Amino acid sequence: MKFTWVLDGDTSILKDAFDIRKKVFIYEQHVDPGIELDGLDQQLIHLIGYIDNRPVATARINLNDAKTKAKIQRVAVIKEHRGQGLGFELMEEIERWAKETNPSIEVLSLSAQDPAIPFYEKLNYRITNEKGYLDANIPHHDMEKQLN
Ligand code: COA
Numbered sequence: 313m314k315f316t317w318v319l320d321g322d323t324s325i326l327k328d329a330f331d332i333r334k335k336v337f338i339y340e341q342h343v344d345p346g347i348e349l350d351g352l353d354q355q356l357i358h359l360i361g362y363i364d365n366r367p368v369a370t371a372r373i374n375l376n377d378a379k380t381k382a383k384i385q386r387v388a389v390i391k392e393h394r395g396q397g398l399g400f401e402l403m404e405e406i407e408r409w410a411k412e413t414n415p416s417i418e419v420l421s422l423s424a425q426d427p428a429i430p431f432y433e434k435l436n437y438r439i440t441n442e443k444g445y446l447d448a449n450i451p452h453h454d455m456e457k458q459l460n
Pocket of ligand 1: 386390423428
């Protein structure tokens, strides 16, 4: 998979991320489009993975003000390409980026949909709050990974 980082809200590239997110979150998981497109995309960092020039995986990153914590959001691999290690590749690219280009980041955090918890556990994320919650009607738990 070839990666493109979008650091400046360039909508001509971001449309590839939105295509994936529309398929996965809105059509497949029936998330309300108003929740999925929350108006923050232009100001956040995005990663898109391509196979044969086709966008197949994405995530976005929200840095806190001190840039010590990166919240990973909207992690998605299109259905036809799941189970091939692309989700792992995507998450590992985020970790590489954080360590190499943003050494101030100490923690990667995310809000995991419950069915995806084993996926994140395999990447050494740990649940930080046993009490789960509903987001967009989907059960979630907070997870974190310390970077050293
Ligand atoms: N439950 C248990 N294990 C899972 C899993 C799941 N839902 N999804 C992946 N894994 C495991 C795989 O079996 C694999 O383990 P292995 O290396 O021991 O074989 C490992 O995690 C890596 O899987 P990979 O093929 O890289 O994952 P993927 O490309 O299928 O992507 C998601 C995983 C979660 C990103 C993908 O299923 C997805 O986009 N789902 C829909 C959107 C979503 O729920 N996003 C998460 C929002 S928090």
